[in-house]
Amino acid sequence: MRIISSVAAPNIALIKYWGKRDDLLKLPINDSISITLDEKALASTTTIVLGSKLKRDTFILNGHAGPDAHITEALLLIRRRLGKRHHIIRKPILLISDNNFPTAAGIASSASGFAALAEAVASALGIRNRREISILARLGSGSASRSAFGGYVRWKMGKRKDGEDSFAVQVSPRSRWPQLADVIAISSAERKKVSSKSGMERTLKTSELCHCRQEHVQRAVEKVAGAIRRKDFRSLAYLTMRDSNAMHATMLDSWPPIIYMNDTSRAVVEAVHQYNEKAGSLRAAYTFDAGPNAHVITTRKEAGKIARMLKGIRGVRKVIVSGVGEGSKTIPTPQKTKQLIARILHK
Amino acid sequence: MRIISSVAAPNIALIKYWGKRDDLLKLPINDSISITLDEKALASTTTIVLGSKLKRDTFILNGHAGPDAHITEALLLIRRRLGKRHHIIRKPILLISDNNFPTAAGIASSASGFAALAEAVASALGIRNRREISILARLGSGSASRSAFGGYVRWKMGKRKDGEDSFAVQVSPRSRWPQLADVIAISSAERKKVSSKSGMERTLKTSELCHCRQEHVQRAVEKVAGAIRRKDFRSLAYLTMRDSNAMHATMLDSWPPIIYMNDTSRAVVEAVHQYNEKAGSLRAAYTFDAGPNAHVITTRKEAGKIARMLKGIRGVRKVIVSGVGEGSKTIPTPQKTKQLIARILHK
Numbered sequence: 005m006r007i008i009s010s011v012a013a014p015n016i017a018l019i020k021y022w023g024k025r026d027d028l029l030k031l032p033i034n035d036s037i038s039i040t041l042d043e044k045a046l047a048s049t050t051t052i053v054l055g056s057k058l059k060r061d062t063f064i065l066n067g068h069a070g071p072d073a074h075i076t077e078a079l080l081l082i083r084r085r086l087g088k089r090h091h092i093i094r095k096p097i098l099l100i101s102d103n104n105f106p107t108a109a110g111i112a113s114s115a116s117g118f119a120a121l122a123e124a125v126a127s128a129l130g131i132r133n134r135r136e137i138s139i140l141a142r143l144g145s146g147s148a149s150r151s152a153f154g155g156y157v158r159w160k161m162g163k164r165k166d167g168e169d170s171f172a173v174q175v176s177p178r179s180r181w182p183q184l185a186d187v188i189a190i191s192s193a194e195r196k197k198v199s200s201k202s203g204m205e206r207t208l209k210t211s212e213l214c215h216c217r218q219e220h221v222q223r224a225v226e227k228v229a230g231a232i233r234r235k236d237f238r239s240l241a242y243l244t245m246r247d248s249n250a251m252h253a254t255m256l257d258s259w260p261p262i263i264y265m266n267d268t269s270r271a272v273v274e275a276v277h278q279y280n281e282k283a284g285s286l287r288a289a290y291t292f293d294a295g296p297n298a299h300v301i302t303t304r305k306e307a308g309k310i311a312r313m314l315k316g317i318r319g320v321r322k323v324i325v326s327g328v329g330e331g332s333k334t335i336p337t338p339q340k341t342k343q344l345i346a347r348i349l350h351k
Numbered sequence: 352m353r354i355i356s357s358v359a360a361p362n363i364a365l366i367k368y369w370g371k372r373d374d375l376l377k378l379p380i381n382d383s384i385s386i387t388l389d390e391k392a393l394a395s396t397t398t399i400v401l402g403s404k405l406k407r408d409t410f411i412l413n414g415h416a417g418p419d420a421h422i423t424e425a426l427l428l429i430r431r432r433l434g435k436r437h438h439i440i441r442k443p444i445l446l447i448s449d450n451n452f453p454t455a456a457g458i459a460s461s462a463s464g465f466a467a468l469a470e471a472v473a474s475a476l477g478i479r480n481r482r483e484i485s486i487l488a489r490l491g492s493g494s495a496s497r498s499a500f501g502g503y504v505r506w507k508m509g510k511r512k513d514g515e516d517s518f519a520v521q522v523s524p525r526s527r528w529p530q531l532a533d534v535i536a537i538s539s540a541e542r543k544k545v546s547s548k549s550g551m552e553r554t555l556k557t558s559e560l561c562h563c564r565q566e567h568v569q570r571a572v573e574k575v576a577g578a579i580r581r582k583d584f585r586s587l588a589y590l591t592m593r594d595s596n597a598m599h600a601t602m603l604d605s606w607p608p609i610i611y612m613n614d615t616s617r618a619v620v621e622a623v624h625q626y627n628e629k630a631g632s633l634r635a636a637y638t639f640d641a642g643p644n645a646h647v648i649t650t651r652k653e654a655g656k657i658a659r660m661l662k663g664i665r666g667v668r669k670v671i672v673s674g675v676g677e678g679s680k681t682i683p684t685p686q687k688t689k690q691l692i693a694r695i696l697h698k
Contacts, residue, residue, distance in 0.1 A: 216563030249608045253600035261596045267614045
């Protein structure tokens with residue numbers, strides 16, 4: 005029996021992923037680029053047990069036992085990929101996973117969750133190739149492929165039908181530019197009305213402007229990668245805000261329209277523009293995933309000031325500050341989890 | 352001395368005008384198509400006095416005397432166009448104008464205002480050609496060109512540099528399809544933060560998605576014109592909602608982004624989608640100009656139900672129902688205005 009625990013943090017995309025060319029394999033229609041967050045601020049902690057005598061896959065997510073279609077699909081794909089060489093993974097698995105932040109509220113809990121799962125599975129099977137871990141994470145959730153690496157990460161869309169060239173690579177390690185921070189303003193912990201999966205399908209199918217964004221977005225990825233290498237915060241900030249706005253524009257242009265940003269999001273947009281104007285240069289950049297919560301990318305030096313500013317905005321319930329993280333990794337299994345496993349297996 | 356009064360209603364664009372190829376002459380980058388509203392519901396009433404002994408142009412807008420740069424510019428252009436043949440218009444003018452609805456809140460007060468001015472000027476000079484009246488209105492505000500006609504109106508962008516082929520034409524008179532109504536949900540009577548003029552300049556200059564919309568919008572105009580001729584409400588409704596969303600998408604994609612829709616606007620969007628879903632077909636269509644107020648295009652039969660629905664939405668302060676109007680026209684000068692003129696001229 006193998007028991008492996010791992011931890012992974014979400015990542016915040018500067019150039020976004022919104023649209024798949026293959027739904028099952030989660031192959032995107034463009035490259036994307038992100039900052040992996042710090043697992044000390046935001047994390048999914050996952051433990052898997054392989055080779056137990058359980059009769060069926062058992063999931064305990066945030067303390068609740070129950071089925072989960074998303075994880076079932078991921079395991080199916082992982083088994084299809086690895087089951088021939090690693091028989092142990094074909095047997096029922098026990099998976100225990102906890103997030104320290106609200107699920108499905110525009111903070112990518114699926115990114116950290118599936119990166120942690122991929123990390124644990126790979127480690128249990130002795131797989132050390134990080135490219136392979138990124139692909140395993142991608143099979144669960146596209147953006148999870150980026151959380152397999154720390155620092156500044158680019159997910160290459162690839163061209164192959166089987167997705168073997170669609171994985172993340174590190175643009176720059178955390179150590180080269182550790183000064184950035186993500187100040188997250190949570191205005192809603194509700195589950196979103198339109199899931200990312202069905203939202204991106206809808207945009208790709210119905211938005212004419214979406215295809216227009218595609219023409220520009222690859223160039224934007226190159227520019228952001230260059231800005232990261234040069235440690236050019238102003239370019240990074242500008243391109244980040246523009247791509248967030250462009251993505252939400254294509255969402256609004258979808259049919260029926262998808263509108264994730266609310267009045268609190270708009271107030272953050274205005275506050276950041278004012279902040280930068282007062283500073284006389286771009287010192288902060290907002291970006292929104294598939295939800296109303298704002299991520300404000302800035303430097304650690306300014307993070308406190310930005311956090312105070314965001315706390316003063318009507319509708320902001322909580323502010324979380326995260327630095328740049330190191331990517332997913334294995335950890336010793338927590339004592340509490342060991343006890344939980346013992347209780348489940350000896351029932 | 353000539354005293355002429357006129358009345359004009361705003362119009363609501365189904366396919367929108369957002370972007371000029373000539374700022375001074377108000378020449379647009381695409382055709383647009385609209386319904387002229389009923390002056391009994393929403394109107395600008397304008398009286399002009401030509402040939403008085405006033406020393407300078409005098410404006411009294413909604414009861415307040417004062418200068419107005421927008422009207423000054425329009426008069427400059429109108430005089431340049433007509434001054435040679437009609438000397439009387441070169442002399443100081445007295446202009447009295449009143450709206451029966453809030454100014455600059457996403458209801459096109461400039462459209463009705465400048466259409467009324469054009470109507471009054473043309474009538475005072477004996478000009479009866481409605482194409483000419485449309486051009487005169489356009490010199491004040493682009494969308495005003497459409498309020499010179501009643502019913503369903505298309506403003507042709509034209510190709511000429513001097514704008515002589517950029518005027519409105521009637522697609523269908525009110526009498527052919529009098530059943531439509533516009534139910535307006537007013538959620539804010541504040542002046543907007545970004546004026547239409549500077550907003551459309553910004554979008555044209557900075558939004559990449561804007562140029563993408565341009566490729567599709569001419570086709571949409573043709574389709575809406577066809578839907579009007581066939582009295583095909585469902586096509587009209589679909590195309591109207593899509594173009595409103597597409598225009599607001601290009602606004603969001605501008606730099607800095609322009610966001611006119613608020614949480615109340617979003618709630619109207621959702622309510623209309625639900626209403627149509629429940630009805631099993633498109634019976635209502637939202638559309639938003641440069642502001643948060645919703646226009647819901649529907650039939651007179653459904654207008655009462657839609658009005659009740661909108662009144663139940665949080666943030667909606669007032670609901671106005673308008674039928675289809677007949678376009679700008681001259682009217683007898685109101686007694687109160689005559690008295691005001693007498694007081695001003697004999698001071």
